[in-house]
Amino acid sequence: MAHTRPYYAQGGLSAAYYDLLTSLDPTVAADIDVYADLAAPGADLLELGAGSGRLTFALAERGFSVTGVDIAPAMLDLARARLATVDATVAARITLKLGDLTALHLGRTFDAVFCPFHTLAHVPAGQAWRNAFATTAKHLRPGGLAAFHLPSLDxxxxxxxxxxxxxxxxxxxxxxxxxxxxxxxxxxxxxxxxxxxxxxxxxxxxxxxxxxxxxxxxxYMTQPDPFAAAAGLVADRPPAPMGEAGAIHIFRKT
Ligand SMILES: C[S@@+](CC[C@H](N)C(=O)[O-])C[C@H]1O[C@@H](n2cnc3c(N)ncnc32)[C@H](O)[C@@H]1O
Structure with missing residues (x-):
């Protein structure tokens, strides 16, 4: 087999064709309403694994201020290119940062934090998940909601x-x-x-x-609740099915 690179790597085609592939499945966009309901209109949101900005831009267009963090420069490049194409008032509500959701220190809190489209499942379900939930709790205001879209193990x-x-x-x-x-x-x-x-x-x-x-x-998939609990996050409601292969788990910071 030819040389295999990680998904979303620089020069790879998964990043180049990400927007095309997600646009082919109209059910993917059903998650926008879920994340928009996490906080009051105009609130400050943190997206972990923002990628090319599918949700970052959709939520900024709805009036939220969104900070999108991603580990893959190839994906962030797409989001940055998109910034130049949107209305200036929408662009002003968006902050894009290169960063790792398991080791992030933005030095501030948000009204809600979300980690969409199976992103947490890209990191190993052990210490890395503990760090990801600790990162989330650290960046969330007391009483704020955190959402993780995860695939189903079954x-x-x-x-x-x-x-x-x-x-x-x-x-x-x-x-x-x-x-x-x-x-x-x-x-x-x-x-x-x-x-x-x-x-x-x-x-x-x-x-x-x-x-x-x-x-x-x-x-990687396992039950997120024990990791959330260790970080001071409690289940806010039963997981909401999203897409054919997973559910969005929503926690509240106590
Ligand atoms: C399926 S895409 C989701 C992109 C976007 N949020 C969406 O819903 O369309 C997963 C993204 O998570 C990013 N990612 C994977 N591991 C990460 C990590 N440890 N820290 C930050 N981003 C990560 C990938 O680079 C990729 O852009």
Whole structure:
């Protein structure tokens, strides 16, 4: 197999095509209302794993001030490019920062903190989750809400074996080219609650030139409540199903 890079790495195609792929599934945007309900209109929100800004910008357009933090420069570059395309009053409500959600020190608190679209599942469910919940609690005002969208362990465990030769997506791209995705490898380790997948992106342009990027996408899943409790966060309500593969867990800082 060709060299495999981490998902969202610089020069990879998962970052380059993130916005296109998320726009193909209209159910993805259902999470905007959930995060908008976490705090009063105009409140200060912190997004952990903001990526290219799908939610950061949507929430800023609704009047929230949003600080978006992400570890991947390739994703933040997309968000920064987007800043130049939006209304100045919306742009003024957005702060983008390079940072690690397991080791963040912004020196201030927010009305709500959210970690969307399975982002926490990208870090190992042990000390890194303890640090992530401690980071969250540290940046949350007393009484504020924290939300984590996490995949379901059952759904991860039940994924079928892959056929690496069949494209799981074959899509025309806005520039007149074509994007194909193949799942080249998938391994689920039940004792670790860990799913590894190697996704190969093949992007072919109008002239027939093809770029290939094989990227490793890892998810870890366990129950978040004990990690939240250790950080002083208590469950605020039952988890709300979101998408086919997960739920949003909402906690309150005591
Ligand atoms: C599925 S994307 C979500 C992007 C955006 N929030 C959305 O919902 O469309 C996951 C993002 O989490 C980021 N990420 C992964 N691990 C991280 C970490 N330890 N600290 C900060 N960001 C992280 C990735 O770089 C990626 O941009």
């Amino acid at each position: 759904v991860m465990a039940a994924l079928p074996p892959v056929n690496p030769t069949i494209a799981v997506l074959d899509q025309a791209t806005p520039d007149g080219g074509r994007l194909q995705l193949f799942v080249r490898d998938r391994t689920f380790r039940p004792t670790q609650g860990r799913l590894d997948q190697v996704i190969e992106y093949r992007a072919t342009d109008l002239r027939g030139a093809t770029r290939i990027s094989a990227e490793r996408l890892v998810f």
